[in-house]
Amino acid sequence: MTAFRQTDVVVVGSGFGGAIPAYHLAAGGASVTVLERGPWLAADEFEHDFKFGSSSTRVFEFTMGEGMNVLGGNCVGGGSVVYFAAMPRAPRFVFERQGSLGRRMWPTAVTRETLDPWYDRVAQALPITCSSWDDVTYSGGVFAAACDHAGRTANPVAAAIDTDLCTNCNWMMSGCKFDAKRSLLLNYLPAAVGHGARILPLHEVQRIERTTGGDFRVHYTVVDPVDYRVQVAAGVIEAKVVVVAAGAAATPVILQRSEEQLGAMPAAVGRYFSGNGERLNTAVLNEDRVREVLGLDRGDGLAYAANQIGRGPSAASWDRLDGSLPEFSRYSLEQLYFPPGFGTILAQAPDAVGPTWFGPDKKEILRRWQSWLTIFIMSEDDNEGVFGPPPLTGNADRISMQMLSRGNLRYEPTANTRHGWALADADIRDILERDGLARVMPWTNDVIGAYTVHPLASCRMGDDPATSALNDMNELREHPGIFVTDGSAVPGALTVNPAFTIAALAERAVPGIVRAARARGVDVRYLGSLPPAARAGRPVVVPSV
């Protein structure tokens, strides 16, 4: 059966890039429908459970590519449900980056200065708070102390977390059952629904076409809530404006599949993908040396042994976020927690005599898992990723019922990217192996290639039509009425966690989307309001599909 609906604006995806326009357009009077391919879960459905089929596998997607793997949200709220809520602004130099273009890759209109007011709005809406040392977990603390011992600085990381509610359970990747993490389920999305927006979960958009009258038809399938490989229905929804925010691993694929009806896409659609220069190192700490060298003590006889305790990144080293350094040598180092499974498979045993990531030596370092410290590198990669032809449906071929799929992204790191990684790897080793504090190894890329939790730039904004898919107001070149507002619009790696920047750019794009909607006859205004910051819980009934 094919359903048919009409609305003023269709928003594809409900993460930061989708939820923010959805709220403003609905608040301004437009009828808004949000199509989200993942399920809609409430706090009591977020489980502390590794079992396949629990919220851990339902709410995110691991898309394997050739040389690059993307871990992202797949649920109402998108990445905000599975993210670690670290929210630093991108440093000023990032907006001046040239990459391999030899000229500024960001639009002239976007600088840290011009984006700051939009950052401010997001900070107020979520809200985001400036962390103190009391908020830094044992993991962040031991990293900060090691940085200090090495003559470096370290900062508590600003976060969108209500620390009064947080239990430091470290199950953030499965969704926050305590509503401590300020996901979009707590602010923009309920506020959008409050203004009449409809959110349709398990609706996977396949393609967009144009009507003879100049409007758009958005084609979707409805997927089974347990086995995402099964499509239970299909439908079409007609709209005057389309906002595509399906995530940087899916947005370009939808646009590629739409080429046949919409006409040729800008060359930059599906090119210039960036993994935010990400990479992980695992340190296995020597508990005695942590006590002796760093003077740390938890007060219960333990120096550290706290890998399990906490809430994602709480401390970071920004010593290399220095605009005077050459491009491709700047990065941040951030303490991070990854749960077992994803967080252990690619870790290498430092002194292995046999294989490093499996076998007896790997088992030995796993026995010391509570003494692990994971360090996350966010560096300047070279926008190497390119998407191949789209699969039949979705952005990737599904392998398992949930969570795992194979996509068409190819990524071969250039010498520039590898140079940054090597510098950062050596820096981590210098900090953490000093005076016998730990043994450190980077995750291996030999097994599945590189990986990112922050996919960016696959449909980027810019001033040059040859190298950017969007103009400086996020409108798709040659296809007026289609806007892209998710991480795919960000021109390149940010050297810090990107959620805040994606959200700020989405806020910035809204007035232009409102203008475009008005020009197409939609009775909508830009009010400039924000969701009530204190609002918690979900007074929204999940609709049947």
Add this chain to the structure above:
Amino acid sequence: MDTTLTTDQVLTLEAFADTIIPGEKRGPEDRAIAGAATGGGAVASGAIELMLSPEGGLADTLDDLADGLNEHARDYAARVGLTPEPAVTPFVALAFADRIALARELLSPGHPEQELWVALAMFSAMAWDTGAHMHTTEALAAGHPGLTAMGFMPPDPDGAWRFPRFSYGRPLAAIHPRTTPRGDPE
């Protein structure tokens, strides 16, 4: 146990899982588990159950994977001059060091089937460090070998994890000089 797998196929998959995260033998006659490490390994942690789980998406390919492992083991044995042992499957027949050597070949960049064997290795590892074929609270209560060996701390009585003590609670480094009053990099 899924009836579509033969006993030999199960033993072969167990031998591979035990190569990824080795464990101690279940008894003196155990051939699938090589006994290369103390404590329960991937097999005792539920590797086969996880491979067979319908959610994982691997179940339909396991018979081919088991047969493929034996093909590669037969080829490996011929290459290094090992004498075939007809009583068990070729992969199970390999000594642990040879299983490791063959697994390194199959899991290396450039091997045409690398992706298949990486998937099987990942399931083997995940069985040990997550016990993802069962609820985590139940796995811990049952003394799951991997989670127990990792020291994974138990939940509160309601099955949720809480750590009221989580911070050293004091400044541990100088803040970067170019930090804004809001706590961002300049």
